[in-house]
Amino acid sequence: MKKILILMLALSMFVFLRLPALADGPIQVKNTSYDVEIAKRITFHLNAASTADLTKIYLVVRFPGTVAAGSRLFPKFTPAPQVETDAIWNLDRDLVGVPGGYLPPGAQGTYSWHLEDAAGNVFDTPAAPFRVDDARFEWQTLENERFAVYWYKGGDAFGKKIFDRLNQTIDRIEQAIGAHIQSKIQVFIYADDLAFQSILSPGHSNAEFVGATPVHEFGVMLVKSPPEDLQFAIVAAPHELVHMVIDQELGAGLGQLTMPLWMNEGLASYYEYDPPKMEERYRTLLDDAIKNDTLLRLRNYANTRPSDYSEGLLMYGQGYSVVEFILKEYGQAKMTQIFAALKRGSADDAFMQVLGVNQDGLENLWRKQIGAPQRDYASQPTATVLARPTFALSSAETPGPRGSATPTKQSVAVANTPASAGATAIPPSSNTSNPGASTGLCGGVLGGLALAMFGAYGWRRRGKRGN
Ligand SMILES: [Zn+2]
Known part of the structure; x- marks a missing residue:
């Protein structure tokens, strides 16, 4: 139990403080973060590396405890041993047909990166929490x-x-x-x-x-x-x-x-x-x-x-x-x-x-x-x-x-x-x-x-x- 607690603490620090290198395998996630621009988009950022070319990367967004549907987001990147990329969840109510969807302020979910490399290694980052905050105001x-x-x-x-x-x-x-x-x-x-x-x-x-x-x-x-x-x-x-x-x-x-x-x-x-x-x-x-x-x-x-x-x-x-x-x-x-x-x-x-x-x-x-x-x-x-x-x-x-x-x-x-x-x-x-x-x-x-x-x-x- 104590171990889990420490692990969770470490993970959340990793997410928000960008501590380097997660996982012992060849796929290393150097940092992840997210940034909410209310009514526009959520940008999920990833910086990762492996011993072989990273060939497949997507982000899994979920809303545990709700009936809201989650989604997979596929960021643009060129296969390489070192990849830095963003996945965008669209929040703009006027845009249709783009990945994402409506989320109100206060909505909370989790995100997890899935990575695969050319050598067949697979790695998923543990689900980390995110929250939709409206930073335009001091609440x-x-x-x-x-x-x-x-x-x-x-x-x-x-x-x-x-x-x-x-x-x-x-x-x-x-x-x-x-x-x-x-x-x-x-x-x-x-x-x-x-x-x-x-x-x-x-x-x-x-x-x-x-x-x-x-x-x-x-x-x-x-x-x-x-x-x-x-x-x-x-x-x-x-x-x-x-x-x-x-x-x-x-x-x-x-x-x-x-x-x-x-x-x-x-x-x-x-x-x-x-x-x-x-x-x-x-x-x-x-x-x-x-x-x-x-x-x-x-x-x-x-x-x-x-x-x-x-x-x-x-x-x-x-x-x-x-x-x-x-x-x-x-x-x-x-x-x-x-x-x-x-x-x-x-x-x-x-x-x-x-x-x-x-x-x-x-x-x-x-x-x-x-x-x-x-x-x-x-x-x-x-x-x-x-x-x-x-x-x-x-x-x-x-x-x-x-x-x-x-x-x-x-x-x-x-x-x-x-x-x-x-x-x-x-x-x-x-x-x-x-x-x-x-x-x-x-x-x-x-x-x-x-x-x-x-x-x-x-x-x-x-x-x-x-x-
Ligand atoms: Zn009514």
């Missing part, structure tokens, strides 16, 4: 076993408020649904728009309207909030935290065996404020839908995102309202049981087991409580869930006109919180006519079909600054 940190919060503007008090708020929120969630943080969550608070946009995954085609987003694979949350927007941060961060905790315990978007989307967003919205408070923009649409008998069928939003802005707002409102109904009518113990049952079976099974009704039955219980008419769903097909595309774990959607979604292949799931939870007005319709900028509710754990809420924020902010 302040507050940390405990559950969170690490990083920020660089606003002083001690700013970060502390966000840190405290996250801790309060997780306490509340643990109590209410029995969900716990499985691995530490890193939260990065950016005060600068462009710096923030540069570290979002390419799935965010409308990056300028994103306010907060989780990167589930790496347990990282990214929040855009200059100190004057503290109120946004302490609402958006708890919202995303709920998604992340649910994701850590249940896994994201794995077919039917996960939390229904309406419930996931309902819980996230419910814990935005303490005490809970439904946002006005949801309340207005929910009240209208009750009055006009146009409430959504919950089951249709178990796996499928709403297709437009107001439908999205209404789903959030209904989700919030049903979550509130369960907590108030049945209590936290039942909510905890539902959450536990979701780890083992479908949503229908979980509700049936704990409340004695399936998803439709739950909706009717809730309808009764809010004074809406009952629905006879038994005679209606339930296949509507499959009628629209469902977005699985690893997809991020590029919003298209009228909210249609074109899935794009990304290695990380994308979800958003609108950039201002304080926005209470639905944007003018002229805003929603611009597909690039007009889409974007929180993407939740199923990937981010962005809806017009981002547009609302952009419009409001511009209006505010313009005046």
Whole structure:
């Protein structure tokens, strides 16, 4: 054990202090190092020699403990007994078709060089750790076993408020649904728009309207909030935290065996404020839908995102309202049981087991409580869930006109919180006519079909600054 410790110490010193010569065989690795240029690239450097020509060299990058895919990088070099070369992991969100891929700040992995020479000798360097740091800023940190919060503007008090708020929120969630943080969550608070946009995954085609987003694979949350927007941060961060905790315990978007989307967003919205408070923009649409008998069928939003802005707002409102109904009518113990049952079976099974009704039955219980008419769903097909595309774990959607979604292949799931939870007005319709900028509710754990809420924020902010 002691030996291993000394070895590890020696290796890490080797990696960072460039101690000479690793390995006793003919292949000698003189030094390795890495350098992160955030939003651009990670350069892994190698200096190696052998008694014969080094003929094959590649770098293996892995992300242990995550579902993120690793990769092999092949550096350019000319076979020779002495080789000094670099392998590049591309981080630039605008470059496609080059080795590498999106990694958020805080992402950690390991790297190992594989070398072969003309005499048939083979050598692999022991896996060494690397971390994606954003060195553009001087970060302040507050940390405990559950969170690490990083920020660089606003002083001690700013970060502390966000840190405290996250801790309060997780306490509340643990109590209410029995969900716990499985691995530490890193939260990065950016005060600068462009710096923030540069570290979002390419799935965010409308990056300028994103306010907060989780990167589930790496347990990282990214929040855009200059100190004057503290109120946004302490609402958006708890919202995303709920998604992340649910994701850590249940896994994201794995077919039917996960939390229904309406419930996931309902819980996230419910814990935005303490005490809970439904946002006005949801309340207005929910009240209208009750009055006009146009409430959504919950089951249709178990796996499928709403297709437009107001439908999205209404789903959030209904989700919030049903979550509130369960907590108030049945209590936290039942909510905890539902959450536990979701780890083992479908949503229908979980509700049936704990409340004695399936998803439709739950909706009717809730309808009764809010004074809406009952629905006879038994005679209606339930296949509507499959009628629209469902977005699985690893997809991020590029919003298209009228909210249609074109899935794009990304290695990380994308979800958003609108950039201002304080926005209470639905944007003018002229805003929603611009597909690039007009889409974007929180993407939740199923990937981010962005809806017009981002547009609302952009419009409001511009209006505010313009005046
Ligand atoms: Zn959400």
